[in-house]
Amino acid sequence: MIIEMARVRIAGPRQRLDPALRLLQDVGDLHLIAAPPSVAAGGPPGSQVPRLARHARRMLDDVDAAITGLPREGPRNPLPARQVRLPPAARRAHGLRRELDALARARAALAEESTALQQYRAFFDAFEPLLQRTPRWPDARASFVLLRPGAGASVAELERSIQTVTGAEVEMHARPLPSGETAVLLLASGSAASEVEKLLSAARLDELPAPRGLGEPSLARAMPALRARITEVDAQLQANEARRAEIARQARPELEALQAQLHDLLLLAEARAQARTGELLFVVEGWLPEPALAPLRERVARELGADFVVAKVATEPWTRGDAPVALANPRLFRPFELITRAFPLPRYGSIDPTPFVAVFFPMFFGLMLGDVGYGLLLAGIAVTLRWRSASGTTLRAVAEMALGCALFTIVFGLAFGELFGKLGGALSLRPLAFDRENALAPFLIFAIALGAVHVVLGLVLAVVGAWRQGQRRQAVGRGLTIAMIVLSALALLAAFKVLPSRLFTPAAIAVLIAFPLLIALEGIIAVVELMSAFGHILSYARIMALGTASLMLAIIANRMVGALGSALVGVAFALLFHLVNFAIGLFSPTIHALRLHYVEFFGEFYSPGGATYRPLAHWRATA
Amino acid sequence: MDLIWIVFASAAAVAITALATAWAQGRIGPAVAASLAEKPELATTAIIMVAIPETMVILGFVVAVMILLRGAG
Numbered sequence: 001m002i003i004e005m006a007r008v009r010i011a012g013p014r015q016r017l018d019p020a021l022r023l024l025q026d027v028g029d030l031h032l033i034a035a036p037p038s039v040a041a042g043g044p045p046g047s048q049v050p051r052l053a054r055h056a057r058r059m060l061d062d063v064d065a066a067i068t069g070l071p072r073e074g075p076r077n078p079l080p081a082r083q084v085r086l087p088p089a090a091r092r093a094h095g096l097r098r099e100l101d102a103l104a105r106a107r108a109a110l111a112e113e114s115t116a117l118q119q120y121r122a123f124f125d126a127f128e129p130l131l132q133r134t135p136r137w138p139d140a141r142a143s144f145v146l147l148r149p150g151a152g153a154s155v156a157e158l159e160r161s162i163q164t165v166t167g168a169e170v171e172m173h174a175r176p177l178p179s180g181e182t183a184v185l186l187l188a189s190g191s192a193a194s195e196v197e198k199l200l201s202a203a204r205l206d207e208l209p210a211p212r213g214l215g216e217p218s219l220a221r222a223m224p225a226l227r228a229r230i231t232e233v234d235a236q237l238q239a240n241e242a243r244r245a246e247i248a249r250q251a252r253p254e255l256e257a258l259q260a261q262l263h264d265l266l267l268l269a270e271a272r273a274q275a276r277t278g279e280l281l282f283v284v285e286g287w288l289p290e291p292a293l294a295p296l297r298e299r300v301a302r303e304l305g306a307d308f309v310v311a312k313v314a315t316e317p318w319t320r321g322d323a324p325v326a327l328a329n330p331r332l333f334r335p336f337e338l339i340t341r342a343f344p345l346p347r348y349g350s351i352d353p354t355p356f357v358a359v360f361f362p363m364f365f366g367l368m369l370g371d372v373g374y375g376l377l378l379a380g381i382a383v384t385l386r387w388r389s390a391s392g393t394t395l396r397a398v399a400e401m402a403l404g405c406a407l408f409t410i411v412f413g414l415a416f417g418e419l420f421g422k423l424g425g426a427l428s429l430r431p432l433a434f435d436r437e438n439a440l441a442p443f444l445i446f447a448i449a450l451g452a453v454h455v456v457l458g459l460v461l462a463v464v465g466a467w468r469q470g471q472r473r474q475a476v477g478r479g480l481t482i483a484m485i486v487l488s489a490l491a492l493l494a495a496f497k498v499l500p501s502r503l504f505t506p507a508a509i510a511v512l513i514a515f516p517l518l519i520a521l522e523g524i525i526a527v528v529e530l531m532s533a534f535g536h537i538l539s540y541a542r543i544m545a546l547g548t549a550s551l552m553l554a555i556i557a558n559r560m561v562g563a564l565g566s567a568l569v570g571v572a573f574a575l576l577f578h579l580v581n582f583a584i585g586l587f588s589p590t591i592h593a594l595r596l597h598y599v600e601f602f603g604e605f606y607s608p609g610g611a612t613y614r615p616l617a618h619w620r621a622t623a
Numbered sequence: 624m625d626l627i628w629i630v631f632a633s634a635a636a637v638a639i640t641a642l643a644t645a646w647a648q649g650r651i652g653p654a655v656a657a658s659l660a661e662k663p664e665l666a667t668t669a670i671i672m673v674a675i676p677e678t679m680v681i682l683g684f685v686v687a688v689m690i691l692l693r694g695a696g
Contacts, residue, residue, distance in 0.1 A: 342667040440688050542681040548688075595674045598667070 002352045002610075004290040005323040009035070009283060010300070012308035017282040021271050021616070023303055024284070025264065028617030029292040031324050035276045035285040053269040059090040060262040062097045067255050069100030070248040071241070078256035089258045096251055100244070107240045114233045119179075120226055123208070126175035127185045128223075136171065139190030144208040145200065149180030158184070162199055166192040256621075263619030271616050285313070287324050288615065323348040325610030333358035335400035343598065345610035351465050353597075353606060360454060360601070361593050362401070366408025367447070368546045368589035370436065371554065372429070373420035374582050375409030382406055405590075420578060421554030436551050444544045451540025451600070452489060455533055456482055458604030465605055477522040480514050481530055485537070487511045536600040542592050550589075553581040629694030633687035640683025647676035 008030070012020050024030050123144065147154065155174045162170050169192035173185045188196045200207060275284045288296065297310045325345045327337050329352070336358040346352055369375065385399035417424055417431030434442050459482045466475035487510045494504035518526045557577035561570040655669040 441692055444685060444688070538682065539678055541685045542678070545681045545684045549684075591670060591674050592677075594667075595671055598671050599675065 001328060001355075002346065002348060002350070003326045003328050003613075005287045005326075005348065005613075006290045006293050007285070007287055007313040007323070008293060008296070009285045009311050009313055010308065011281055011283045011311075012304065014277050014280055014282050016304070016307070017272070017275060017277065017284075018268075020282070020284070020300075020304060020308065021268055021275070023300065024271070024616050025268060025618060027292075027296055027299060029288045029296060029615050030284075030286040031288065031613050031615045032271050032274045032284060032286040034274050035283045037276070050269075053266060056262050056265045056269070059093065060259065060266070062090070062093045063255055063259045063262060066093050066097040066100055067252070067259060069097070069104055069244070070252060070255075071244050078253055078260060086258075086261065089254060092251070093255060093258060096247060096255070100247065103240055103244055107237065110233050110237050110240065114230070114237065117226060117230045117233065121230065122177045122179070123183050124223055124227070126177065126183050127173065130173060130185060130187075136187070137169075137189035140187050141190065141193040143186040143188065143193075143196060143200065145184040145186070145205050146208050147182040147184060147205075151182065155182060155184065158203065158205075161203075162186070162196065165199060166195050170196060260619055260621075267616060267619060286616075287613070289326065323611075324613035326613035327352055327354060329354045329358075335397040335404075336361060338394065338397045338401065339594065339597065343602065343606070344608035345612060347607045347609045348611075349469060350607045350610075351461050351605060353461070353602060356457065356461075356601070357597055358404070361597060362404035362408040364543060364593040364596060365405040365589045366410075366412040367450075367543050368592065369405075369409045369550060369585045370412035370416050370547055371418045371420065371550070371585075372410050372413035372424065373418075374585055375406050375413050377582060378402060378409060378586065379406035416551075418551065418554070421551065421558045423558060436547055437555070440544070440548065443547065444541060447540050447543040447547075448537060450543065451537040451596075452485065454540065454596070454601055455536050455604060456485055458601045459485070459533070462605035465607065473521060477518060477526060480518045480521065481526070481533060484511060484514050484518065484530060485533060487514065488534075533604070536603065539600055540596065542596070546588055546592060550581065550585050553584070554578065557581060626694070629690060633690040633694075636683045636687040636690060637680065640679045640686075644676045644680040647679070648673055651676065 010020065010024075024032075123146075127144075159172045159174075162172060166188065169189045171187040173187075175183045175185075177183050186196055186200075197207075271284070274286075275282050277283075293310075293312060300308050300310050325348050327340065327345075329337060333355050337354050339357050339361060340346070340352065340354045366375070369378075382399050382402035382405075385395060386403065389395035389399055413419065414429075415431065415433040416436045417429050418436070419427065419429055422437070436443055459478050462478045463475045463482070466472075466478060487507045490499065491504055491507035491511065493499040494501055494507060518530070522529070557574045560574040560577060561567065651672050655672050658665055659669055
């Protein structure tokens with residue numbers, strides 16, 4: 001539901017604006033707005049606020065950059081605010097930022113060098129025994145060539161060409177590397193070395209040079225230096241990490257406290273800009289939940305004294321559209337606010353659909369997936385996600401929604417007698433409601449009937465919303481649309497003899513009477529809306545379509561066990577197919593349940609456009 | 624012979640609506656992707672936009688089922 005808001009105006013001595021704003025920040029309930037010019041002669045307080053905010057922003061840049069440069073750790077554990085003195089702490093943060101930036105640059109350079117050196121390590125491992133034996137020729141020269149992946153076949157061709165030109169003056173060795181490339185070592189006598197160079201150049205094969213900075217042009221002589229450098233780089237990387245960890249240990253709590261303080265300062269500066277000051281007084285104005293008004297009055301009187309006034313602004317000067325929107329739902333429904341918030345917030349004074357979403361979304365999901373096995377799998381994933389996520393995060397809300405969906409999936413799985421398709425039969429699992437494989441028509445009728453209930457519920461909410469906003473004519477029009485849908489359903493049921501046939505004529509006559517009344521009330525657009533409502537109801541047939549498709553895929557997966565000759569291969573394919581079906585079963589019902597809500601259900605009553613309620617409060621890091 | 628026509632009609636109901644859905648989603652998809660590149664906050668609307676034409680193939684499937692059921696009856 002949407003919390004009832006009160007608009008309040010707080011006035012006090014001009015020189016005590018800052019303590020008043022700090023108290024409001026401590027309370028954390030007042031959503032500030034710019035006070036209208038009529039309430040105070042002056043404008044926003046000038047003074048040094050913009051300059052202070054600029055300084056705070058610069059300091060915050062340093063702190064944010066320093067915290068980002070630290071190794072990732074667990075939850076925040078800031079120092080108590082009173083232990084952080086702003087100017088020296090900000091100077092320390094600036095110094096730490098510079099040191100951490102330098103460490104980050106050094107780490108990136110070392111990591112790049114380490115990657116390059118590791119490429120040579122495979123080369124050493126492949127040819128080291130060859131290079132350490134006594135050479136055939138005292139003046140032998142080693143050349144190293146790296147052939148790209150897939151070029152291994154040209155090794156024989158290269159060897160043939162070299163043998164043709166240089167005879168037995170060259171030894172060639174090739175080794176495949178784990179990367180897919182082929183390492184080639186050419187050992188040539190001094191007289192043949194220049195011929196080898198020419199051949200490599202003609203074949204456009206570049207000799208692999210020793211890494212830069214080792215002062216050796218030949219890889220053979222560079223090897224010991226290379227190995228030493230790899231060890232040195234690893235040690236430097238470890239030292240770099242150790243220094244970052246040390247900084248984190250010593251400075252993180254102070255940096256986190258400083259970050260919170262600076263954010264609070266900036267929030268106060270923004271709040272100050274919303275206030276109006278006259279010669280003697282300041283005035284701030286804002287919104288807060290109606291129940292929070294009395295405690296705020298009491299706290300202002302207790303902590304600031306009798307010089308301050310907290311007055312509720314009468315409802316005449318503002319419209320309901322001005323108020324910010326805060327949603328408050330029972331604990332069980334709260335995760336589903338995520339679905340409502342994915343849409344623009346409902347306008348103040350309209351209806352928050354979250355409680356209805358919390359019931360129908362998992363129900364539709366469960367109807368589509370409807371399988372005890374898949375439901376248990378989903379419940380396992382949801383419980384793990386919930387366990388690993390922090391309270392109040394989006395991931396936690398998704399996990400809790402998934403848990404609701406899993407519960408409905410298991411319940412409908414029992415109703416349809418499904419456990420990984422029809423495997424439940426082996427465990428004497430029988431359908432309690434109907435068998436989705438054979439009862440296609442009942443399932444279709446059930447889905448459309450559920451759609452009719454959902455759409456009519458949306459229209460009822462539209463009637464309530466319009467009535468509450470004083471739009472009586474629109475409320476009656478929506479009521480007539482409901483009557484037309486119900487009467488049409490009765491006429492259809494009577495025509496198909498589900499209800500007594502004698503009901504058909506009165507229902508049809510009532511439809512014929514209601515129709516012109518509807519047009520008279522809402523105009524010709526009412527016809528389009530009525531047709532669209534019928535279209536929306538039919539759209540719920542997707543519940544049956546997706547449910548049947550999910551079941552059929554599960555049945556096909558089970559049939560693979562006997563269809564592929566080997567039972568082992570069959571079981572493997574069946575498991576793989578079930579996994580694919582489960583993945584589709586998570587994605588598709590979610591998308592379509594969302595669509596049924598956003599298009600079919602919300603379309604009947606939802607009025608978006610509410611401003612988010614953002615009270616002046618202390619800054620909190622988001623996970 | 625009747626059975627062939629029943630099967631053919633139900634297959635056509637799914638196939639034609641599937642083609643229509645594919646055509647519509649093929650037009651909507653690139654437009655939505657381009658919008659998302661500029662305004663990622665439109666992700667919810669984007670999902671709905673892409674999912675809307677699926678109604679056609681779903682109703683096609685329902686019609687196909689009804690044809691098969693009537694044929695069997």
